[in-house]
Amino acid sequence: MTEPIKLTKSLRQLMETTEHLILEKGCKKTTLQDIIRHSGLSKGAIYHYVRSKEELYGIILRNHSVNVDDSFFKQASKETAGLDEPLSAIVSHLDYLTDKDDVRNIIFIYLLGLKDNPVIIELLSNIYEASLKNAISWVETGQKAGVIKSELDPQSTAKMFMSFSYGLRVRGMLEEDISYEINDFYNLMKNTLQT
Numbered sequence: 001m002t003e004p005i006k007l008t009k010s011l012r013q014l015m016e017t018t019e020h021l022i023l024e025k026g027c028k029k030t031t032l033q034d035i036i037r038h039s040g041l042s043k044g045a046i047y048h049y050v051r052s053k054e055e056l057y058g059i060i061l062r063n064h065s066v067n068v069d070d071s072f073f074k075q076a077s078k079e080t081a082g083l084d085e086p087l088s089a090i091v092s093h094l095d096y097l098t099d100k101d102d103v104r105n106i107i108f109i110y111l112l113g114l115k116d117n118p119v120i121i122e123l124l125s126n127i128y129e130a131s132l133k134n135a136i137s138w139v140e141t142g143q144k145a146g147v148i149k150s151e152l153d154p155q156s157t158a159k160m161f162m163s164f165s166y167g168l169r170v171r172g173m174l175e176e177d178i179s180y181e182i183n184d185f186y187n188l189m190k191n192t193l194q195t
Contacts (some may be wrong), residue, residue, distance in 0.1 A: 007063070011049055014039055015060055018053070019103045027057065027110035054114065057107045058123040062130060064104055068093040069134045076141050083147040083194055090138070091186045097165055098172035098181060109173055132158055139193070148193045161189060 007015075017039040021030040032053050036043055050056045068090060076086040096102040114120040135158035142148030168181055 010041055010045055014041060014046060014049060014056065015063065018056055019060065022103050022106055027106060054111065054120055054123065057111060058127060061104060061107055061127050064093070065127070065131050065134060072138055076145070083142060083190065086138070086142070087186065087189055087193070091182060091189070094165060094185065095182050097168040100173045105169055105173060108169060128162070132162055135161055142193060147195060149195050152193065157192065164188065
């Protein structure tokens with residue numbers, strides 16, 4: 001389970017302001033000075049949380065991952081939970097993958113474009129590793145509950161689903177309408193996992 005981000009009122013305000021500015025100006029044109037001005041927070045308050053706008057972008061992406069994880073475990077912990085409820089909880093958070101105007105996709109593509117920066121590579125790697133860890137724990141949880149095939153390797157299965165979801169995100173930025181694919185992703189996961 002991913003370590004939750006402690007969302008103070010200031011950090012929440014910082015994230016909301018940043019998301020708004022990204023949708024208005026884009027990632028590249030949004031500056032820390034813009035964020036300071038629009039959030040009403042001091043420079044010191046912002047630097048308490050992050051050293052750069054890219055680090056703040058990473059917090060926004062990581063926070064989403066924590067929300068998906070929480071939703072999964074909330075459904076999986078129910079006594080009557082089979083595979084459908086937790087899987088639906090995951091997929092319900094993934095509809096943004098095919099939306100090129102979603103701030104998370106805008107951030108993700110922007111950060112990928114900075115792949116020559118070792119700090120950004122580390123940031124993206126940390127986000128990927130946290131998401132992969134979540135996915136592995138989801139498979140293991142389902143296996144323990146007897147609703148996911150025991151013969152599946154949790155790490156390989158999680159990596160496959162991560163590759164598919166990252167691919168959907170990139171395709172969503174390039175193609176006009178692939179919204180139907182989230183349903184296909186759900187069916188792929190269910191058919192792969194179900195006992």
